[in-house]
Amino acid sequence: MKVTVKFFTTLREITGKREEEIKSAKNLTVKGLLEELSKRYGGRFINYVYDETGNTRSYLQFLVNGKSVTTMQGFKTRLKEGDRVAIIPPVGGG
Secondary structure, three states: OEEEEEOOHHHHHHHOOOEEEEEOOOOOEHHHHHHHHHHHHHHHHHHHHEOOOOOEOOOOEEEEOOEEHHHOOHHHOEOOOOOEEEEEOOOOOO
């Protein structure tokens, strides 16, 4: 299966990419995808995405094909071939 991950701001700096195609021999959930990205990008990625207790940071949004995972099955949401996952940082305004 192949899914595309879009990176913004700090994650773009950490990964050095705007987006990346992830190929997996197994079916992935959003949680599994984040674990794969953590292995690939290491400490800086992990510290940006997860808090001290191992939970994803509350200010980040995770979208699958433009829909928030909170409106789906959370991080247990199963990904399908061709899905597009975006990790969205907080947006400042003024």
